[in-house]
Amino acid sequence: MLAVLTGGTGGAKLIRGLSLEVEPRDLVIICNTADDLVLYGLHVSPDLDTITYTLAGLADEEKGWGIKGDTFAVLEQMREYGWQTWFRLGDRDLGTHLTRSAFLREGSSLSQATDRIRTALGVKASILPMSDDRVETRIVTPRGEIPFQEFFVRDRWSDEIERVYFAGAERSRPAPGVIEAIRGAAGIVVCPSNPVTSIGPILAVPGVRAALREVERPIVAVSPVIGGVAISGPAAKLMASAGIEVSAFGVAKAYADFIDTVVVAREDEGLGVRIAGLGLRAVATDILMNNLADKRRLAHEVLALLGPMC
Amino acid sequence: MLAVLTGGTGGAKLIRGLSLEVEPRDLVIICNTADDLVLYGLHVSPDLDTITYTLAGLADEEKGWGIKGDTFAVLEQMREYGWQTWFRLGDRDLGTHLTRSAFLREGSSLSQATDRIRTALGVKASILPMSDDRVETRIVTPRGEIPFQEFFVRDRWSDEIERVYFAGAERSRPAPGVIEAIRGAAGIVVCPSNPVTSIGPILAVPGVRAALREVERPIVAVSPVIGGVAISGPAAKLMASAGIEVSAFGVAKAYADFIDTVVVAREDEGLGVRIAGLGLRAVATDILMNNLADKRRLAHEVLALLGPMC
Numbered sequence: 248m249l250a251v252l253t254g255g256t257g258g259a260k261l262i263r264g265l266s267l268e269v270e271p272r273d274l275v276i277i278c279n280t281a282d283d284l285v286l287y288g289l290h291v292s293p294d295l296d297t298i299t300y301t302l303a304g305l306a307d308e309e310k311g312w313g314i315k316g317d318t319f320a321v322l323e324q325m326r327e328y329g330w331q332t333w334f335r336l337g338d339r340d341l342g343t344h345l346t347r348s349a350f351l352r353e354g355s356s357l358s359q360a361t362d363r364i365r366t367a368l369g370v371k372a373s374i375l376p377m378s379d380d381r382v383e384t385r386i387v388t389p390r391g392e393i394p395f396q397e398f399f400v401r402d403r404w405s406d407e408i409e410r411v412y413f414a415g416a417e418r419s420r421p422a423p424g425v426i427e428a429i430r431g432a433a434g435i436v437v438c439p440s441n442p443v444t445s446i447g448p449i450l451a452v453p454g455v456r457a458a459l460r461e462v463e464r465p466i467v468a469v470s471p472v473i474g475g476v477a478i479s480g481p482a483a484k485l486m487a488s489a490g491i492e493v494s495a496f497g498v499a500k501a502y503a504d505f506i507d508t509v510v511v512a513r514e515d516e517g518l519g520v521r522i523a524g525l526g527l528r529a530v531a532t533d534i535l536m537n538n539l540a541d542k543r544r545l546a547h548e549v550l551a552l553l554g555p556m557c
Numbered sequence: 558m559l560a561v562l563t564g565g566t567g568g569a570k571l572i573r574g575l576s577l578e579v580e581p582r583d584l585v586i587i588c589n590t591a592d593d594l595v596l597y598g599l600h601v602s603p604d605l606d607t608i609t610y611t612l613a614g615l616a617d618e619e620k621g622w623g624i625k626g627d628t629f630a631v632l633e634q635m636r637e638y639g640w641q642t643w644f645r646l647g648d649r650d651l652g653t654h655l656t657r658s659a660f661l662r663e664g665s666s667l668s669q670a671t672d673r674i675r676t677a678l679g680v681k682a683s684i685l686p687m688s689d690d691r692v693e694t695r696i697v698t699p700r701g702e703i704p705f706q707e708f709f710v711r712d713r714w715s716d717e718i719e720r721v722y723f724a725g726a727e728r729s730r731p732a733p734g735v736i737e738a739i740r741g742a743a744g745i746v747v748c749p750s751n752p753v754t755s756i757g758p759i760l761a762v763p764g765v766r767a768a769l770r771e772v773e774r775p776i777v778a779v780s781p782v783i784g785g786v787a788i789s790g791p792a793a794k795l796m797a798s799a800g801i802e803v804s805a806f807g808v809a810k811a812y813a814d815f816i817d818t819v820v821v822a823r824e825d826e827g828l829g830v831r832i833a834g835l836g837l838r839a840v841a842t843d844i845l846m847n848n849l850a851d852k853r854r855l856a857h858e859v860l861a862l863l864g865p866m867c
Contacts, residue, residue, distance in 0.1 A: 288662050320647075322652075324650075
């Protein structure tokens with residue numbers, strides 16, 4: 248069994264590749280939920296959905312979010328009613344949020360709702376929220392504190408960041424199966440997701456980081472940064488604000504207490520010596536995933552680094 | 558000011574006509590809400606919406622429900638998740654239910670939510686739910702008790718009806734403005750809606766029928782029945798089950814304690830003597846409303862029967 252830690256877009260690319268290289272039933276994906284938000288009374292879990300849609304073959308891989316070919320009629324009507332519509336919920340996508348919200352209202356946990364959704368969509372891999380408890384990434388800016396999606400989507404990460412924290416993290420518990428997956432995995436992959444706001448919240452759930460540190464089997468992280476630039480999104484800005492060097496070395500250092508290997512871009516091969524200084528192995532390869540072949544090849548290489556899977 | 562009691566489809570036709578003949582600001586529409594239902598956690602008010610969409614120029618007048626040209630992408634996705642989708646919620650229509658549900662969750666009353674929705678859609682007439690309290694039409698059948706929409710939409714009124722009742726009616730209060738509108742109106746119209754499950758619930762809200770009885774100004778009802786056949790829907794079956802004669806006379810008798818005049822089809826002119834026996838005036842005219850001209854003409858005639866409006 249392979250355990251995978253991930254956020255949304257960047258992680259989804261590698262997970263798409265992994266799903267072609269590993270028996271899907273042997274994949275357990277532990278997903279960030281600190282970007283979740285409540286919109287129009289609906290519980291929206293962007294990262295869970297991106298991963299679920301990716302594995303269901305529904306994802307809009309070009310946009311990196313939502314369902315391929317989705318329409319936006321509901322949102323147009325919501326605008327008529329004066330709602331803000333900067334968070335682009337598609338119509339079919341809304342079906343997911345309605346379903347999740349109805350399940351939660353009926354008393355299901357987020358894990359249970361996630362499981363029912365992925366099962367209905369024919370996804371064989373397990374998808375686990377990091378926690379069933381509400382953890383919320385908050386961005387502290389000079390103009391005040393804002394939720395992650397306002398910073399990320401509404402304001403296109405234009406704000407200066409003073410600090411990032413995960414409200415509720417200290418009281419949260421790992422979702423059922425998370426610690427078991429980490430302990431039982433033949434190998435663990437940390438996806439090329441934002442180390443601050445995608446992987447960071449997962450590590451902030453009490454017990455997760457400690458479990459990762461105790462793992463005997465190999466843990467491989469893939470860098471989301473190439474030559475000092477984030478592959479996508481606001482990772483660079485967020486890393487800098489968290490005092491993490493914006494480089495594959497910075498990523499390796501952020502995970503140094505629990506990973507064994509970091510996969511870096513060929514451009515970053517020169518960082519190998521510094522990374523070795525952290526007691527980690529750096530492996531350089533092509534880490535940009537522009538198409539399905541890239542995803543599969545990188546997944547294949549990552550799996551090879553994990554050694555023979557039990 | 559003209560007060561109007563209505564259900565959905567049939568009433569909406571006359572209201573469309575009235576809106577062309579009366580200054581919209583002078584219209585107060587009191588609407589059945591006992592057909593309301595909760596679907597996927599959303600509060601759906603079919604009659605309120607039909608009236609609101611009609612006055613906003615959005616109604617699908619051909620189907621008699623929903624928004625013209627609406628799509629059904631959300632519902633298709635809900636079916637993927639295993640939900641029942643016999644109640645056809647369109648995408649734009651869902652925007653209304655999301656909005657209403659969000660307002661209710663924030664603490665708005667149904668009246669307040671209805672008012673915000675009609676205002677956002679540019680509707681000038683007042684639209685009042687009969688009550689802000691939950692009243693629910695229940696159909697008792699040989700196979701058990703079912704909610705109105707299951708009887709009406711899902712099962713196409715195929716069940717034998719033993720009894721109809723309005724759960725919660727006895728504890729409900731008229732919504733703010735309902736009694737005031739009845740008392741303050743220069744005239745009152747009872748739309749050609751189903752007397753059992755559309756007008757019946759409004760009359761079952763404590764205080765409404767008593768207020769109507771006390772009104773000095775004229776009250777005119779339009780028959781939803783022509784020659785023993787309901788113009789649309791299950792009115793005939795429901796009337797029969799309630800012991801109401803399925804005729805314009807039956808309608809007149811059901812309202813005889815508070816109306817002055819009943820407008821009947823030309824085919825039913827012969828019922829005039831029996832209706833006069835109830836102490837009511839019967840006026841025969843063309844009551845089928847197949848197009849906008851019909852709606853406007855009938856509205857004009859009904860208004861003439863109310864005499865000069867103050």
